[in-house]
Amino acid sequence: MSVIELTTFTVAPENTAAMLAARPGMVAAFREDRRGFLAARLVRLDERTWLDFVEWTDDAAWDESKAKGGNRPAIAAFFATIGGLVGAERGVRYDDAEDSSRxxxxxxxxxxxxxxxxxxxxxxxxxxxxxxxxxxxxxxxxxxxxxxxxxxxxxxxxxxxxxxxxxxxxxxxxxxxxxxxxxxxxxxxxxxxxxxxxxxxxxxxxxxxxxxxxxxxxxxxxxxxxxxxxxxxxxxxxxxxxxxxxxxxxxxxxxxxxxxxxxxxxxxxxxxxxxxxxxxxxxxxxxxxxxxxxxxxxxxxxxxxxxxxxxxxxxxxxxxxxxxxxxxxxxxxxxxxxxxxxxxxxxxxxxxxxxxxxxxxxxxxxxxxxxxxxxxxxxxxxxx
CATH class of the missing domain: 3.40.50.1820 (Alpha/Beta hydrolase fold, catalytic domain)
Known part of the structure; x- marks a missing residue:
């Protein structure tokens, strides 16, 4: 089990390229700076709306990350491309048996x-x-x-x-x-x-x-x-x-x-x-x-x-x-x-x-x- 953060946010179409360009640097900074960070997956919901699916080892790791905010330049650069926050939720991940054949x-x-x-x-x-x-x-x-x-x-x-x-x-x-x-x-x-x-x-x-x-x-x-x-x-x-x-x-x-x-x-x-x-x-x-x-x-x-x-x-x-x-x-x-x-x-x-x-x-x-x-x-x- 692990903690899943589901954060939905908007990005103006003219900022989409900058957001995607900043994404790898942000993820790399998370790996270096955020205890308990496991993985992140970005999902496009429509032209302006995105869902960030982020996995943490525990609730405390998620809380510590939120408190740090944009403390690293690469993280701040990513946040700067975002238009607004739609919502943020958390949940506990329970995996079904995975098909490893594909x-x-x-x-x-x-x-x-x-x-x-x-x-x-x-x-x-x-x-x-x-x-x-x-x-x-x-x-x-x-x-x-x-x-x-x-x-x-x-x-x-x-x-x-x-x-x-x-x-x-x-x-x-x-x-x-x-x-x-x-x-x-x-x-x-x-x-x-x-x-x-x-x-x-x-x-x-x-x-x-x-x-x-x-x-x-x-x-x-x-x-x-x-x-x-x-x-x-x-x-x-x-x-x-x-x-x-x-x-x-x-x-x-x-x-x-x-x-x-x-x-x-x-x-x-x-x-x-x-x-x-x-x-x-x-x-x-x-x-x-x-x-x-x-x-x-x-x-x-x-x-x-x-x-x-x-x-x-x-x-x-x-x-x-x-x-x-x-x-x-x-x-x-x-x-x-x-x-x-x-x-x-x-x-x-x-x-x-x-x-x-x-x-x-x-x-x-x-x-x-x-x-x-x-x-x-x-x-x-x-x-x-």
């Missing part, structure tokens, strides 16, 4: 609500090769990273660390160019100092649909000019997996890709997930017009389309179903041909009769090819 935590890589991800760690001490997942959903806020958690579960069970990232999307503040691209770049680069159990020399990027586009873009960041959003990567991936990826933005724009979103009652692709944020659909439907790509890049293809950046470097696996109702398989074929023509290593796997979501289902036969390729890439040897 270790998952949410990590913020920026101050915005969508600048987060889940880090999954397998059993053991590591260092573990990493698969960074980027979900699809027409780059819109209608869908989120929950649609790809089945892939995360499968990969972590195979011994990979998995980083399932969220990013700002069309239909929320900052979505589109450059915010979406800056977020994906920052999310990948956040692996650099996230956890000592991660082998950041063995990172594979995996994306589905619109996330396949973003994963491919992130894999080619080294080819961006210095002034481009997302240039100068900290993490250099050793492989890219695109599953039904929207890899040719010019073709997608010309085809009116995503204009189906103008009709919320349109028939979705087979096995499509339910919207995570259905309330966002109305704004997207109003803005989408004849296609979603202009809302994403506004004609800036050179720094955003994988087909324009493709070249030698990161090995590629592109998987696409012939019965894909959302993204034409030709876009993946064209991209892998471009990589090969530029001297790179690319494997294209076409799934006969495969739909848009078949390629991202761990139970589908093609998944063995995907995981086999990842194994070959991170180990340098074929899977037995």
């Amino acid at each position: 270790r998952v935590r949410t990590v913020a890589y920026g101050p915005e609500p969508s600048q987060v991800g889940e880090l999954y760690l397998p059993e053991g001490d590591g260092p573990f090769p990493v698969v960074a997942l980027i979900h699809g959903g027409y780059w819109t806020a209608v869908w989120d990273r929950r649609q790809i958690t089945g892939v995360a579960d499968d990969l972590v069970a195979r011994g990979y660390a998995v980083w399932n990232v969220e990013y700002r999307r069309i239909g929320e503040p900052g979505g589109g160019r450059p915010g979406t691209f800056l977020d994906v770049a920052a999310a990948v680069d956040a692996l650099d100092s996230m956890d000592p159990a991660l082998d950041t020399a063995r990172v594979v990027l995996l994306g589905h649909s619109a996330g396949g586009h973003l994963a491919a873009w992130a894999a080619h960041r080294g080819a961006l000019p210095p002034e481009a959003p997302g240039a100068r990567p900290k993490i250099t991936p050793i492989g890219l997996v695109s599953l039904a990826g929207a890899l040719d933005l010019k073709a997608a724009d010309a085809a009116g890709f995503g204009k189906v979103l103008a009709d919320p009652d349109a028939e979705p692709p087979k096995d499509a997930p339910e919207p995570a944020r259905p309330e966002a659909w109305a704004g997207v439907a109003e803005a989408v017009g004849e296609g979603i790509v202009p809302l994403l890049v506004a004609g800036h293809y050179a720094w955003t389309s994988p087909l324009e950046l493709a070249g030698a470097g990161v090995p590629v696996l592109a998987v696409h179903g012939t019965a894909d109702e959302a993204v034409p398989a030709e876009w993946s074929r064209r991209y892998t041909r471009q990589v090969t023509d530029e001297g790179g290593a690319a494997r294209y796997v076409e799934v006969e009769g495969g739909t848009h979501f078949d390629v991202v289902r761990p139970g589908h036969p093609v998944w063995a090819e995907v995981t086999g390729w990842i194994h070959e890439t991170v180990t340098g040897q074929e899977k037995a």
Whole structure:
């Protein structure tokens, strides 16, 4: 048992980044200065409201800490970012039996609500090769990273660390160019100092649909000019997996890709997930017009389309179903041909009769090819 402090407070949106920046210093000062301090967890309740979940060894430790207030500069700096106190409660912690078969935590890589991800760690001490997942959903806020958690579960069970990232999307503040691209770049680069159990020399990027586009873009960041959003990567991936990826933005724009979103009652692709944020659909439907790509890049293809950046470097696996109702398989074929023509290593796997979501289902036969390729890439040897 231990004592739990539940303190709810407000932070003005313009102070959120400063509060998150001050947080590590505050926690470090607590560890040095506060007897009985065990752990702290920060929970975002809404845009302005936060819950601090702090664990102490006993009531006296909590009382002593309250009496000290902001006695250390790092603690005072954190307190200075807070707008007001909503409430403070205490309780005694009784733990239920914990499931030690999965270790998952949410990590913020920026101050915005969508600048987060889940880090999954397998059993053991590591260092573990990493698969960074980027979900699809027409780059819109209608869908989120929950649609790809089945892939995360499968990969972590195979011994990979998995980083399932969220990013700002069309239909929320900052979505589109450059915010979406800056977020994906920052999310990948956040692996650099996230956890000592991660082998950041063995990172594979995996994306589905619109996330396949973003994963491919992130894999080619080294080819961006210095002034481009997302240039100068900290993490250099050793492989890219695109599953039904929207890899040719010019073709997608010309085809009116995503204009189906103008009709919320349109028939979705087979096995499509339910919207995570259905309330966002109305704004997207109003803005989408004849296609979603202009809302994403506004004609800036050179720094955003994988087909324009493709070249030698990161090995590629592109998987696409012939019965894909959302993204034409030709876009993946064209991209892998471009990589090969530029001297790179690319494997294209076409799934006969495969739909848009078949390629991202761990139970589908093609998944063995995907995981086999990842194994070959991170180990340098074929899977037995």
